[in-house]
Amino acid sequence: MTIEVLGTGCKKCFELEAVVKTAIARSGKFVQFEKVDDLMRIMEYQVLSTPGLVIDGKVVSTGKVLSVDEVMAFMNASGA
Amino acid sequence: MWYELSETFVRNTLGFEGKIADVLHFFLYDTVKICFLLVTIIFTVSFLRTWINTEYVRAHLQGKSALYGHMAAAGFGIITPFCSCSAIPLFLGFLQARIPLGVTFSYLISAPMNNEIAIAMLFGIFGWKIAMLYILFGLTVAILGGWLIGRLSMEGEVLMRVQPISERLEAPMTRLRVQQRVKEAWHYTEDIFKKIYMYVMIGVGVGAWIHGYVPTDTIVQYTGAGNPFAVIVAVLMGIPMYSNAAGVMPLVEVLTSKGMLLGTALSFMMAVTALSLPEALILKKILSLKLIALFFSIVGSGIIVIGYLFNAIL
Numbered sequence: 433m434t435i436e437v438l439g440t441g442c443k444k445c446f447e448l449e450a451v452v453k454t455a456i457a458r459s460g461k462f463v464q465f466e467k468v469d470d471l472m473r474i475m476e477y478q479v480l481s482t483p484g485l486v487i488d489g490k491v492v493s494t495g496k497v498l499s500v501d502e503v504m505a506f507m508n509a510s511g512a
Numbered sequence: 513m514w515y516e517l518s519e520t521f522v523r524n525t526l527g528f529e530g531k532i533a534d535v536l537h538f539f540l541y542d543t544v545k546i547c548f549l550l551v552t553i554i555f556t557v558s559f560l561r562t563w564i565n566t567e568y569v570r571a572h573l574q575g576k577s578a579l580y581g582h583m584a585a586a587g588f589g590i591i592t593p594f595c596s597c598s599a600i601p602l603f604l605g606f607l608q609a610r611i612p613l614g615v616t617f618s619y620l621i622s623a624p625m626n627n628e629i630a631i632a633m634l635f636g637i638f639g640w641k642i643a644m645l646y647i648l649f650g651l652t653v654a655i656l657g658g659w660l661i662g663r664l665s666m667e668g669e670v671l672m673r674v675q676p677i678s679e680r681l682e683a684p685m686t687r688l689r690v691q692q693r694v695k696e697a698w699h700y701t702e703d704i705f706k707k708i709y710m711y712v713m714i715g716v717g718v719g720a721w722i723h724g725y726v727p728t729d730t731i732v733q734y735t736g737a738g739n740p741f742a743v744i745v746a747v748l749m750g751i752p753m754y755s756n757a758a759g760v761m762p763l764v765e766v767l768t769s770k771g772m773l774l775g776t777a778l779s780f781m782m783a784v785t786a787l788s789l790p791e792a793l794i795l796k797k798i799l800s801l802k803l804i805a806l807f808f809s810i811v812g813s814g815i816i817v818i819g820y821l822f823n824a825i826l
Contacts, residue, residue, distance in 0.1 A: 480605040
């Protein structure tokens, strides 16, 4: 599973990054994590409001700082 | 009702008298009233927002006529959230969908200006009529400002090339039960409230102090009808104050009750929300200085005109 957090470096993006890292640690799964701050790549995902959360190449949330539980729910929903 | 109740509480139950009682009564009355309205309005807006997000707005605006685009972009700006750190992806994303530059600016002007915090504060402080006027004028500035920028054909001033998407965009719709939407909206409301309540308290506190102790003459002298430059000064002062919109407004309330003209106050608040230096710095990465300066001067003059117009009518 790969998880990407999209954000150009605003406060909310850092918050989401921290939440996602906690969620990954708590899930105990093997996850490849990446923080994407390249604008062009963010645009490719069609995300307009950062932070965005991408799991296995699919955008699951935009413009929100999710809670750890919400992130884990997304991780479970996308299988693996 | 709450006005009398809080007065009885301060004077009879706590036993304060004179100026200090005035100050305390004002503080208690205002903080509770404003906090109540903040929670109600932020909750309502974030509940609506669970249906409409920025990605949806883009898909909706794609391929629409310019006239409709300006109006819809300004209108959507009321509901959708905007944080200046999202300005760039938003801007490029709109251009990518071939939404005209002018329409994009209409949205970019309206979204921060018509934010739920500013509207809630205005509602709480000046009543619904002034809040409606603020929204109406905000929409006008957004529509006309965007239209004007569109007319000047500044497309070349966007520094980053975007690959236009030709196919129609799917509007992403999240299917949620109402329960979930309520939960999400409430979560968001709590979040915002935690961030701003301190500013509100400080703002109201300083306001209460002015209310009780600073003489009316001083304020009228600087901000009243006697000073023809009041609106311009107010707008210039409003630009660096972006993040403290919640704290600035209670102060404005007291200033107006002591003789500052309402148009001046409205202009000031619009400048606080719509023009922000951090946003300009962020946009500098993708827009030429010329276009940013144009954007600021068009919106700035629009706000100033509204202020004078308002002062003249009322």
